[in-house]
Structures are given as C-alpha cells and as structure tokens.
Amino acid sequence: MTNTRTTRDPGQRKKDVLVRLTDEVDIWVSSAAGDGTPYLVPLAFYWDGADIWLCTRLTNPTGRNLSTGGRTRLALGDTRDVVLLDGEVTSLAVADVPTEAIEGFAAKCGWDPRGSGPAYVWFRVRPTAVEAWHEEPELVGRHLMRDGVWVV
Template sequence: MTTHPTVREPEQRKKDVLARLAGEVDIWVASASADGLPYLVPLAFHWDGADLWLCTRLTNPTGRNLASGARTRLALGHTRDVVLIDGDVTTLAVDDVPTEAIEGFAAKCGWDPRRSGPAYRWFRVRPTAVEAWLEEPELGGRHLMRDGVWTV
C-alpha cells in the first residue's frame, strides 16, 4: 500500500536524509563477526556533516565486529521511509576523537561516554553509499551516494 502519492526528486531526498541525520538520535547498526554471524542493534549517533560517530563497548559483539570488520550498514526509519548507509569504519580511542565530535555526540544524545569508563571505543563511519526511498514508487533513483560521493 502506498501512502505517499508524490515521488521526491533526488535533491529533496538528500535534503531529507541530511535533516534526519542531524535530528535523529538512534540508528540501526548492522555488523558481522569474523565467522559471519550477523548482529543488529540500535546505537546513539552523531552526524558531523561528513561522518557518523558511534560509541559502544569494545567488549560487546557490535564493538568487536566494528573493530574487526572495518565496514557497516546503518539504517534509519521504518519499512516505508528508509535510509540505508554503507560505510567504512575506523576504531578510535577517546584521545584520538576530535573534541567537536565528542561534544556534539554528548549534546545530541544526552550521554557523554567519557564518563562511562575505559571500556568504550569510538567508531567513525565514513559513508560510502546512501540510499533513501519512501515506499515502492521511490525505489528508482534511491542511490544518493556512491563510492563516497553524493550523486545529487
């Protein structure tokens, strides 16, 4: 069932994606273990205009997977308003994270991981691909970024 009668132009889709990245607090994070066991969890995130910043314990499955896998798929929205982001992951200790990223994360998410102990690691996700669509009519033209470059 389609509830959105108009199809957004790619420029509007990109604008909508950027607004969601700036405004939403949590994102679905997909990762896989070295032996291929998939894992999916929601995590708080911060978008700085170029990268997404995540923080979780290095000892949990997501932390281990992100640290060893170097790639992730992130998702916003529900099944009728989808944003998918593929990205390259860099694992960082708190001392290696730009202060602006930590402060932005803490302000947006209401949690400062620096106060949660040394078990936490930061993960910078640099988007390589972005897709966005509102239901089936927008499947065509859903690729907004490829190879790390916005197509619109």
C-alpha cells in the first residue's frame, strides 16, 4: 500500500498525539507477569494533561502486572498511524486518586469505577517516552518525548 498522507513535522505529531489522548476512550495496555507471560488488553483511560489514568480489577492479570511491574507500554492507533507511550506505573487506592482524575475518567468513559466495588484499583501512568508516526516516511523524528520530557 502506498502512503498518501502528508509527512508531518514533529510539532504537528505532538499536537496530534495530544488530541488523541484527549479524544480517544480506549488505549492498548501491555504488561508482563513475573514469569514473562505477556498481556495486551484495551482499557478505558483518561489523560489529565500530564498522566494517563487507568482503572481495572487488581485480580486480573493486567491489574496484577501493573501493580507489581512498575512500567507499561501503551498504544493508540493502527499499524499505519501509531502512537507508543512508555510509562512508569503507580498503583493507587481510590482514596488516593485526585477527584478531578476520577470525575474526568467517568465523564470521558461513561463509567465511574467507584460504583463497581473494592476490587478496582487505579493506575497512574506517567509517560517517559512517546513515539508517533504514519508509516515509514515518518520514522525519522518519531521520538517526541524522552526521559519524561517532550523534545518537541
């Protein structure tokens, strides 16, 4: 397939990533068990401008992995419109989550986990690296954040 998209400069890619973080409801979440078994699931998320907020049961593999692993890779898009985010994960009880994050999550996702029982745990993902590209012509300049700092 031929790429018919205009190649974006890194500044435009960052703008596009920020729009997607604000507008999209689900994000792919990768994690790994202690024995290395990989897991990849879509979860609803909320972006507060600095952190990505996730909520899932601590009893499922992703919840267990996020709570013990300390890191994750998140993804938006398809194979021709990629956003990859690496981040540091902090597990939080609902009492420790800022009200603004919970209410933002509920408004965006249409679900308030506070009503789903104590099995649900919140995860704050602080991005440390962000890459974005449309196919091969945009591979150069795809790194938009490194070591937690936007480079564009």
